Amino acid sequence: MSDALLDIKALNAWYGESHVLHGVDLHIREGETVTLLGRNGAGKTTTLRAIMGILRRREGAIRLRGQDLLAMPLHQVAQAGLGYVPEERGIFASLSVEENLTLPPKVAEGGMSIEEIYRLFPNLHERRHSQGTKLSGGEQQMLAIARVLRTGARVILLDEPTEGLAPVIVQRIGDVLVALKKRGLTILLVEQNFRFARKVADRFYLMEDGRMVNSFPGSELDAHMEELHSVLGV
Amino acid sequence: MKVQSQPLERQAGIQIPVKALAAFALVGLLAAPFAVYPVLLMSVLCFALFACAFNLLIGYVGLLSFGHATFFGGAAYFTAHAVKVWGWDPLAGILLGALGAAALGLVVGFLAIRRQGIYFAMITLALGQMFAFICLQVPFTHGEDGIQGVPRGRLLRIIDLNEPLAMYYVTLAIFLFGFFAVWRIVNSPFGNILKAIRENERRAISLGYRVDRYKLGAFVMSAALAGLAGGTKAIVFQFATLTDVQWQMSGEVILMTLLGGIGTLIGPVVGAAFVIALQNYLASSDFPVTVLIGIIFVVCVLVFRRGIAGEVLEFLRQRKNRSLPS
Amino acid sequence: MSTIFGIPTPALYGQILIGLINGSFYALLSLGLAVIFGLLQVINFAHGAQYMLGAFAAYGLLNYAGIGYWPSLILAPLIVGAVAMVIERTMLRRLYGLDPLYGLLLTFGLALIFEGVFRYWFGTSGKPYAPPAQLTGALNLGFMFLPVYRGWVVIASLVICLGTWLLIEKTRLGAYLRAATENATLVQAFGVNVPRLLTLTYGLGAALAALAGVLAAPIYQVSPLMGTNLIIIVFAVVVVGGMGSILGAIVTGYVLGILEGLTKVFYPEASSIVIFVVMALVLLVRPAGLFGREA
Numbered sequence: 001m002s003d004a005l006l007d008i009k010a011l012n013a014w015y016g017e018s019h020v021l022h023g024v025d026l027h028i029r030e031g032e033t034v035t036l037l038g039r040n041g042a043g044k045t046t047t048l049r050a051i052m053g054i055l056r057r058r059e060g061a062i063r064l065r066g067q068d069l070l071a072m073p074l075h076q077v078a079q080a081g082l083g084y085v086p087e088e089r090g091i092f093a094s095l096s097v098e099e100n101l102t103l104p105p106k107v108a109e110g111g112m113s114i115e116e117i118y119r120l121f122p123n124l125h126e127r128r129h130s131q132g133t134k135l136s137g138g139e140q141q142m143l144a145i146a147r148v149l150r151t152g153a154r155v156i157l158l159d160e161p162t163e164g165l166a167p168v169i170v171q172r173i174g175d176v177l178v179a180l181k182k183r184g185l186t187i188l189l190v191e192q193n194f195r196f197a198r199k200v201a202d203r204f205y206l207m208e209d210g211r212m213v214n215s216f217p218g219s220e221l222d223a224h225m226e227e228l229h230s231v232l233g234v
Numbered sequence: 235m236k237v238q239s240q241p242l243e244r245q246a247g248i249q250i251p252v253k254a255l256a257a258f259a260l261v262g263l264l265a266a267p268f269a270v271y272p273v274l275l276m277s278v279l280c281f282a283l284f285a286c287a288f289n290l291l292i293g294y295v296g297l298l299s300f301g302h303a304t305f306f307g308g309a310a311y312f313t314a315h316a317v318k319v320w321g322w323d324p325l326a327g328i329l330l331g332a333l334g335a336a337a338l339g340l341v342v343g344f345l346a347i348r349r350q351g352i353y354f355a356m357i358t359l360a361l362g363q364m365f366a367f368i369c370l371q372v373p374f375t376h377g378e379d380g381i382q383g384v385p386r387g388r389l390l391r392i393i394d395l396n397e398p399l400a401m402y403y404v405t406l407a408i409f410l411f412g413f414f415a416v417w418r419i420v421n422s423p424f425g426n427i428l429k430a431i432r433e434n435e436r437r438a439i440s441l442g443y444r445v446d447r448y449k450l451g452a453f454v455m456s457a458a459l460a461g462l463a464g465g466t467k468a469i470v471f472q473f474a475t476l477t478d479v480q481w482q483m484s485g486e487v488i489l490m491t492l493l494g495g496i497g498t499l500i501g502p503v504v505g506a507a508f509v510i511a512l513q514n515y516l517a518s519s520d521f522p523v524t525v526l527i528g529i530i531f532v533v534c535v536l537v538f539r540r541g542i543a544g545e546v547l548e549f550l551r552q553r554k555n556r557s558l559p560s
Numbered sequence: 561m562s563t564i565f566g567i568p569t570p571a572l573y574g575q576i577l578i579g580l581i582n583g584s585f586y587a588l589l590s591l592g593l594a595v596i597f598g599l600l601q602v603i604n605f606a607h608g609a610q611y612m613l614g615a616f617a618a619y620g621l622l623n624y625a626g627i628g629y630w631p632s633l634i635l636a637p638l639i640v641g642a643v644a645m646v647i648e649r650t651m652l653r654r655l656y657g658l659d660p661l662y663g664l665l666l667t668f669g670l671a672l673i674f675e676g677v678f679r680y681w682f683g684t685s686g687k688p689y690a691p692p693a694q695l696t697g698a699l700n701l702g703f704m705f706l707p708v709y710r711g712w713v714v715i716a717s718l719v720i721c722l723g724t725w726l727l728i729e730k731t732r733l734g735a736y737l738r739a740a741t742e743n744a745t746l747v748q749a750f751g752v753n754v755p756r757l758l759t760l761t762y763g764l765g766a767a768l769a770a771l772a773g774v775l776a777a778p779i780y781q782v783s784p785l786m787g788t789n790l791i792i793i794v795f796a797v798v799v800v801g802g803m804g805s806i807l808g809a810i811v812t813g814y815v816l817g818i819l820e821g822l823t824k825v826f827y828p829e830a831s832s833i834v835i836f837v838v839m840a841l842v843l844l845v846r847p848a849g850l851f852g853r854e855a
Contacts, residue, residue, distance in 0.1 A: 074745070075751055075755075077749070092742050103739055105752060345840055351661065357843065359792055524672050527676075528672030528673035531672065536651060
């Protein structure tokens, strides 16, 4: 799809000898929020890691604004404008909250300033000198998202941001995502919780055993509910 | 260290005619002193045994001991003292050396095994240095001079070890005993548990094995065999000095094993032969041997990690795989 | 003359000073080792050789280029650091995916090469290196005479240790280093050129060792053997301190140096092994080291 901002075709990937992604196709247009659904082990996190380049052994095409990401060394992928919020959040224990926040270097103009971020996440401002890992799970998730917003990345990859969090925090994260959408950011969201995802997603992809099995716009979510239940096993 | 190590016979189905090769090697060893200077051969045998003892730890348990000279040199001192000052039979002296080394191994091993990997190596290095300092100061070692003029004596009152051939065959017998001991340890239930620990220590623990005890056991055995080599060396060369306990000696045995092939039975022997021959060749020139040893280390670590024996085995395995129907 | 525990006080203070100086070098060198180990997971056996190279660089700069002590304090670390960065880029980098013991063996081989080459060129005897004119002489402190250069070494090493600590704990570069020590892949995924950071860190560690070498040159004389025996003691210091923290490495270095000095006063025969004995005790009681993190 030529007007796709992020265009992935026939992506295959391996962990060592193990073939984990089989011919994955994915495309996202600018400003879209796309959600990748699937149960545990379906290959969702693997897909994000393959896009970022953390998983090195890949074949196929990964293009961002036409730029080939596959051949890039890992540290240049972020520079192309991708922001990554990993599943494990990746808050550094040997850094303070503010150091964690300012760690990822700026990759483009237009990122949120520190003041803006502290306004959006006041509790981060309160705890800014604390050790990063002293924050609660929800606060760490906010921090993981916030630091990517500072970099100016226009495409954000989010891996299960609501996992293990209390409903009120989940609500908060949903609000943040809506705000990001309004700013025109492009979001690839990996989730198991489709009820959360439907509030923000424009389109859905469904993954199983390392393969894309379906994709449909958000409006058709209810029509695919039965397939969803069987693939997600809920 | 995670390296391939299986007994020669069971390397992925390669049919190496081990028994034939062993017989051939034995004949060669028995005939060797008539072709090669016996003292050189005995030097190779002593260090080959030392390297085999070291390889037991690194190749099969995955522990890099950087202070193995403590056991080699310590035994040399014990044996030299027993034979020269107490007038013991050379065999008794050598056994005392091995036992003393085992005792040292118990102490060093007990302390070092409390950490793993890199820390284990550093601890053995530091303890080895400490032992070297002690050797420098303790009176019976005679400090910088060492114990000189150790008599060869008469083995069991019968064999006069001053005869070069007699000394050679006794040394050969000791080497073969030690080599066989290593082979036996590796191919035993105990050895299999050691290999399991090397592959996946957590799983071994979860299966209920007292991993520390096994590691310590292997360490003491390795120390004892290194001591056997050291005690023999004291009799063969008739002296024991500080050189035998210093970190350079520890480094040399690591090199011999790395070059020959970590985790292979024959590798340490090959490596020892190579290094001794090299040192012998360069002894007359003023070429800095240390530099060459350093270069060999660097080259081996970068591009030749399997060592000579390891590369040969890998080559044979590739050839076997290629000749199989696909 | 007054005495403490039967030792004349000038002698006691003199030994404590020597202990403090030795401790300064232990601290500087274990700091460099800790910095390199933290990020690269490599035990840099060549650290002692880099210390020796620093001293020789100062010696060479003085005797072949007429460049004195003060510029050498900057130039020697730069030269040795540059060489180290080349080593990291061409050799160490290939070993990162492997068992860390290979890194130890590689740096061990490099140490042998450096020591062997310099021993071949310069022999084993120490070459003299005079302290700069501004730092000669001694101060009369009343309870002892303090040689000015030795006082300078202690102060300089404290400043360097503090400076390194500040660099790592308070700067952005230090934040990259600390984060990459925890999770290098993630830091790279954020766009930080971690491979280049690794090269720089190894260079920095080597430069610290070289700086210590320049400081040492007027005290211990410049000899090809000056590094290797020292580095083994530093290994013991590092095991005692644990690799957990920069601060731990520094404190342990000074404390053990002073302890060694005191032992020399009261029980001289044990002074060369007291640090190893402490190491053995720490291993029995607290194997992770005094400041170590993992069990």
